[in-house]
Amino acid sequence: MYGFITLFKKEILRFWKVGFQTVMAPVLTALLYQMIFSHVLSQHVEAYPGVSYTAFLIPGLAMMSMAQNAFANSSSSLIQSKITGNIVFLLLPPISAPAFFGAYLLASIVRGLVVGAGVLLVTAWFGLPLPAQPLWLLAFAVLGCGVLGALGIMAGIWADKFDQLAAFQNFLIMPLTFLSGVFYSINSLPPLWRGVSHLNPVFYMIDGFRYGFFGQADVSPWLSLAVVGGCFVALSAWVMRLIASGYKLRH
Amino acid sequence: MTHAISIDAVSKRFASLQALDRISFTVEHGEFFALLGPNGAGKTTLISAMAGLSRADNGQIRIMGHDTVTEARDARMKLGVVPQELVFDPFFTVRETLTFQSGYFGIRHNDAWVDELLHKLGLTDKANVNMRALSGGMKRRVMVAQALVHRPPVIVLDEPTAGVDVELRQSLWAFVKELNAAGHTIVLTTHYLEEAEALCSRIAMMKKGRLIALENKDTLLSRSAAREVSLQLSGELPASLQPLSLRQQDGRHILALPDIAKLEQVLSELRLAAVEVRELSVHETDLEQVFVKLMHGGQA
Ligand SMILES: Nc1ncnc2c1ncn2[C@@H]1O[C@H](COP(=O)(O)OP(=O)(O)O)[C@@H](O)[C@H]1O
Ligand SMILES: [Mg+2]
DSSP: OHHHHHHHHHHHHHHHHTHIIIIIHHHHHHHHHHHHHHHHHTTSOOSBTTBOHHHHHHHHHHHHHHHHHHHHHHHHHHHHHHHHSTTHHHHSSOOOHHHHHHHHHHHHHHHHHHHHHHHHHHHGGGTOOOOSOHHHHHHHHHHHHHHHHHHHHHHHHHOSSHHHHHHHIIIIIHHHHHTTTSSSOGGGSOHHHHHHHTTOHHHHHHHHHHHHHHSOOSSOHHHHHHHHHHHHHHHHHHHHHHHHHTTTTOO | OOOSEEEEEEEEEETTEEEEEEEEEEEOTTOEEEEEOOTTSSHHHHHHHHHTSSOOSEEEEEETTEETTTTHHHHHHTEEEEOSSOOOOTTSBHHHHHHHHHHHTTOOOOHHHHHHHHHHTTOGGGTTSBGGGSOHHHHHHHHHHHHHTTOOSEEEEESTTTTOOHHHHHHHHHHHHHHHHTTOEEEEEOSOHHHHHHHOSEEEEEETTEEEEEEEHHHHHHHSOOEEEEEEESSOOOGGGGGGEEEEETTEEEEEOSSTTHHHHHHHHHHHTTOOEEEEEEEEOOHHHHHHHHHTTOOO
């Protein structure tokens, strides 16, 4: 148990020491998106009755930033440790697979939440209402970061080089997070694309997170919770088994 | 009575390469044990299997009686490994590194021991320096400290002095000797044979994944041809001395000298053949010669 706490602390300290890159930079990026898109599209139809486009955009941007940063935290930490070789210091002590997984996961969630809070803080003045359903909000924030954090652990263990990790990030994580209804309500899409969006788990994270703010969303929050929660449980079980088997970590 | 380390018929393959081929030996409590062999012999692979960094295909390894696979937790608590590669986490200071390492082993409040390690390894004034800013030798010392945070009874050092300056080598050995005197079992691999000769009581030699010798240092030294005489001559080596000839080297004839009295006979044969001796020296066998011999396939 203390091994878990220590590894968690180490992972938190690792991103906190370079907070300028790991927290400030994504918050600034999200702010830029918010300024540009709300300027270009502010005349857009209301996304939901009584919800302006500028307000609609904020939770999506926050959830997208949380997802990307939760993924980045575990994946980049692991690949750096593997490439520099210092992962050996985690493999020599008796740290169990659940402790190893849990520490990286929890640190990813914390990084995601810190970035998300930062994004909400700097974009709130664009007209963000107080959350209508704070518990739903929190549930989707935590589970969403959890899914991407677990995916990051998997990617970090699987990748042997930075290139491979970058490919994973650019060709899977980025499209999934961008094409998830961050910038639009999927109800505005043609039926085909609406159907495709329904296959993207990140869509449900964002939709559920939005529900937390506005009390309305494209699909039922229960459906979103089932999809995101199911993804989280399945992915976690799989990644934990991967770690226990020593895949790519112990030859 | 268990052994400090017991290795039983351990094999490991990498694709077509047999990195470990049915290795078996034991190391006893309190021993100072050397594992020698040329690059690629399989020393690091064997250490990785002991540490659970890799899994052997066959065989069993126990550390203080604990199986490294089925009782991995206990086995790892008893073992401290200093890896061969110089690795560090550039995000942290020396003290952070050691505090985290203690925590990974489940140890809280380890400051007193960490301070002692820092002191013994001459790192006290570097405690709050970032790992990135340390010299190679200093990083190596931190790695030694990392291996000791949980006070393991068995300590394995994989070429700890490769590429390290003389002063550090000596202080490191003084420290390791002290640990050994305090009861720790030490296993080391090194390229500097004089180190193994000076420090270790028992020596195992590996070559191409096989264990080719395992003996007390003294037995190993005495069992191989004790002495050699090196001669620079004015003419050819007389036929009567050919049976003693081991090799020629830099224009000198090297002859085996089973005992010192034989030298008298060699010299009289040379006188008889009217061959003049320009230079003569007698060498005692050292570990290096035994090593070279074994590694070239000869018997010790
Ligand atoms: N992960 C690995 N994959 C493939 N081959 C390996 C791996 N690790 C070591 N080897 C090979 O196994 C042999 C033994 O290596 P090693 O144990 O490092 O030798 P030593 O430490 O005695 O120099 C070498 O030929 C090396 O190339
Ligand atoms: Mg080696």
